[in-house]
Amino acid sequence: MGIANYEDMNALELDVIKEIGSIGTGNAATALSQVLKKTTKMSLPAVYVLGYNEAIEMVGTPEEIVAAVLVKMSGEINGIMLFILKIDFINAVLDSVLSKDIDDYMDLTELEKSALEEIGNIIISSYVNAMSGLTGVSIKLSIPSIAINMLGGILSVPMVEFGYETDKLMMINGKFIVDDKVLDSNLLMMPDIQSLNYLMQKLGVN
Numbered sequence: 001m002g003i004a005n006y007e008d009m010n011a012l013e014l015d016v017i018k019e020i021g022s023i024g025t026g027n028a029a030t031a032l033s034q035v036l037k038k039t040t041k042m043s044l045p046a047v048y049v050l051g052y053n054e055a056i057e058m059v060g061t062p063e064e065i066v067a068a069v070l071v072k073m074s075g076e077i078n079g080i081m082l083f084i085l086k087i088d089f090i091n092a093v094l095d096s097v098l099s100k101d102i103d104d105y106m107d108l109t110e111l112e113k114s115a116l117e118e119i120g121n122i123i124i125s126s127y128v129n130a131m132s133g134l135t136g137v138s139i140k141l142s143i144p145s146i147a148i149n150m151l152g153g154i155l156s157v158p159m160v161e162f163g164y165e166t167d168k169l170m171m172i173n174g175k176f177i178v179d180d181k182v183l184d185s186n187l188l189m190m191p192d193i194q195s196l197n198y199l200m201q202k203l204g205v206n
Contacts, residue, residue, distance in 0.1 A: 002197040006049045006168040014047055016205055017189070020134060021045035021172040024127030025185070029176065031122045036096040038179045045174040045185075055155055055169045059084060059186050062152035065105050069120025070157065072142040073128065077199065079191035080158055081124040084151075085116060089176070089183045093119050105148045117144045127172070127189060135202040158190050166193065
């Protein structure tokens with residue numbers, strides 16, 4: 001019997017997602033280190049299947065302003081990837097890439113937003129490449145887009161996208177350590193249910 005909802009995933013299936021996350025975080029740390037030209041490590045990721053309100057509580061508060069980079073997956077796997085950027089992570093990137101920082105998200109220029117889109121895309125691609133490498137599936141990625149909004153509004157996007165299938169969010173959480181500075185990493189990885197079952201089938205899990 002296949003997976004009908006994210007919350008139906010058993011321990012083995014969650015371990016598979018965690019393995020994708022582990023390889024993805026290693027790839028992401030390496031890629032980020034090359035871009036920032038700083039020593040970058042990442043903690044072992046944790047995988048959660050959470051309700052909307054639970055996800056908000058884990059990341060911050062509903063009214064907290066954040067930035068997020070969204071990429072859509074298509075091909076053999078369909079779904080979305082959403083990487084949340086808080087201001088300390090943004091400033092670590094901008095300081096290394098453009099030698100500046102910001103006090104407010106609204107201070108971001110188009111050039112800075114473009115740089116953050118590219119960083120988000122690099123991180124998301126690291127996870128997608130891990131998924132593709134483990135399963136042999138072909139995954140195409142859309143052009144990344146960045147949004148600045150309250151956290152509640154940002155997390156409502158996947159709920160609108162997949163509300164007809166599930167009322168849960170699948171999140172991979174970890175910590176980037178950039179030159180001893182600890183930065184949150186919050187990534188939503190949300191293949192649609194058909195794609196999730198296909199992933200598990202390719203890996204011989206169900």
